[in-house]
Every structure is written in structure tokens, then in C-alpha cells.
Amino acid sequence: MKLDYMQCWNGAMALLAAHKEAVIAIAGVFLFLPTLLFAQYVTPPILTGEEDSNALIAIYMAYFNDNALAILASNLVMSFGALAIYFALVPSRSHTVADNLTAALKFLLIYLLANLLSGLIILPGLMLFILPGLYLGCRLVLIPVILADHQERNPVELLKQSWSLTRDNGFAILFFLLIIMVVGAIVMNVLEALTGILVGLATGGEGWMLIVNLVSALVGTIFQLILSAAIASIYIELSGRRSAAL
Structure with a gap:
């Protein structure tokens, strides 16, 4: 089956509309809040633009060493939230938020192991001029949806x-997701820049990082929801399954 971009996009929007209460509740607690807290309390590495490769490695190693616990905790919470959202979106389920969170917790370790295995496959491809890695990533992008729909252990x-x-759809999926990611990145950068300018003007040039981080976390969460719904819609189109909620 060949991927129909318009059908996938419409399907993604329909999924979000049909399950908006569940995905907003889960995303608010497990995607938006960790992103906001991380941005607010973890200082990113400061670069001058003149660092060589050795200096960059040293700076980021120090950054990861100083913030290892925060990085691990935020990524774990967000991975759990992302998986719970897939449980809310898949065709086979029409459960409560609590049921989806319980199911995500039950299968979280399997999800992490599957991601680790896929990472080991994708990484060599990324090292070979990037494109092979992106292709491999798109071939394995349905892992969380399949896990949520079939509860495969x-x-x-x-x-x-x-x-x-x-x-036969690897490059079609890559192109579809790239469109979403490029448009999403442009929108995020524009909104963050506008927010920074407006907040800077309102505070005399000093800025108010809470507002800037709040807008950034909100836009990033919305983008993540759209991307998750797009992946779920791709799965529905290629598998021929349909959700009773649509």
C-alpha cells in the first residue's frame, strides 16, 4: 500500500480531535511540564562559536555530567508520556486516561528496549552520510504504535x-515526516523569537525567561502531539486498521 499524504494528515487531525481530552491531559503533565521545568532550571551549555571539536566535546561532557540526573529523569518521564499518548490514539483502545497511563507503565521497559535496539540499527546509518540512518529510522518509526495496538512484549x-x-514506503514516510518537522521547526523558531522580542521590550531588554520557556514548551508539546498523531495515522493507513472513534 502506498502512503497517501493527505489522507495521513487528515487522519492525524481526526485522531487528535477524537482523543483530545486524553492526549491534552497526558501531554500537559508528561510532556509540557517536564520540558518547562528542564528549560527553567537546567542551564544549557554556553558556546562562543569559536570552539573546535575537542572544546565542544569537553563542554558537552561537562554539561551532561553536571545534569545527568535531570536529563535522565526528564527523558524517562517524556518517553512514558509519549507512549501513553500512543495508547490513547491506537485503533484497538478506547480507555480512560488512567488506563492508558497504566498500560504505558506496564510496557515502558519493552518500549525502551525496542528504542535501544532501533538506535543500534539507525546509528550506523546516520554515520553513513545521514540519509541511510533517516531511512532506517522511518522504517522503524511505527514501533510505539504497534506496541500500543498489539501490546507485543x-x-x-x-x-x-x-x-x-x-x-516500499520508507522514503515516502521520510518525506512526510520531514515536511511536518521542517514546518514545525520554522513555526517554533518564529514564535520563540517573537516571544523573546516582546518579553524583552516589556521588561526593558532583560527578558523574563519563564514566559519564553513557557511558550517554547507549549509549542514544542503541540508539535510533539502532531508528530505522534501523524505516526499513528501512518500506521492506520498502512495496516488497514480503523479506530471506532473516527
């Missing part, structure tokens, strides 16, 4: 099923 089987469903 074997991480290797999740990789196999995603690879099978995306056959």
Missing part, C-alpha cells in the same frame, strides 16, 4: 512488524 518482534508494515 518482544522488542525484536516490534522491529520486525514495523519493518514489514513500512515496506
Whole structure:
């Protein structure tokens, strides 16, 4: 089956509309809040633009060492939230937010193991001129949706099923997701820049980082929801499954 971009996009928007209460509740607590707290309390590395590769490695190593716990905790919470959102979106489920959170917690370790395995496959491709890695990533992008829909406990089987469903559609998925990510990145950068300017003018040039971080976290969360719904819609189109809620 060939991917229909318009059908996938419309399907993604329909999924978000049909499950808006669940995904907003989950995203607010497990995506938006961790992003905001991380941006507010963890200082990013300061670069002058003149660092060589060794200096960059040293700066980021120090950054990760100083903030390892915060980085690990925020990523773990956000991974859990992302998986819970997929449980809310898949065709086989029409459960409460509490049920979706419980299911996500139950399968979180399997999800992390599957991501680790897919990362080991994607990384060599990224090192080979990037494009092969992006292609491999798109072939394995359906892992969380398959996990949520079928509750498969074997991480290797999740990789196999995603690879099978995306056959002959790897580059089509890559192009579709790239469009969303490029447009999303432009919108995020524009809104963050406007927010920074307006807040800077309102505070005499000093700025108010809470407002800037709040807007950045909100836009990033919305973008993540759209991307998750797009991936779920791709799965529905390629698998031929339909949600009763649509």
C-alpha cells in the first residue's frame, strides 16, 4: 500500500480531535511540564562559536555530567508520556486516561528496549552520510504504535512488524515526516523569537525567561502531539486498521 499524504494528515487531525481530552491531559503533565521545568532550571551549555571539536566535546561532557540526573529523569518521564499518548490514539483502545497511563507503565521497559535496539540499527546509518540512518529510522518509526495496538512484549518482534508494515514506503514516510518537522521547526523558531522580542521590550531588554520557556514548551508539546498523531495515522493507513472513534 502506498502512503497517501493527505489522507495521513487528515487522519492525524481526526485522531487528535477524537482523543483530545486524553492526549491534552497526558501531554500537559508528561510532556509540557517536564520540558518547562528542564528549560527553567537546567542551564544549557554556553558556546562562543569559536570552539573546535575537542572544546565542544569537553563542554558537552561537562554539561551532561553536571545534569545527568535531570536529563535522565526528564527523558524517562517524556518517553512514558509519549507512549501513553500512543495508547490513547491506537485503533484497538478506547480507555480512560488512567488506563492508558497504566498500560504505558506496564510496557515502558519493552518500549525502551525496542528504542535501544532501533538506535543500534539507525546509528550506523546516520554515520553513513545521514540519509541511510533517516531511512532506517522511518522504517522503524511505527514501533510505539504497534506496541500500543498489539501490546507485543518482544522488542525484536516490534522491529520486525514495523519493518514489514513500512515496506516500499520508507522514503515516502521520510518525506512526510520531514515536511511536518521542517514546518514545525520554522513555526517554533518564529514564535520563540517573537516571544523573546516582546518579553524583552516589556521588561526593558532583560527578558523574563519563564514566559519564553513557557511558550517554547507549549509549542514544542503541540508539535510533539502532531508528530505522534501523524505516526499513528501512518500506521492506520498502512495496516488497514480503523479506530471506532473516527
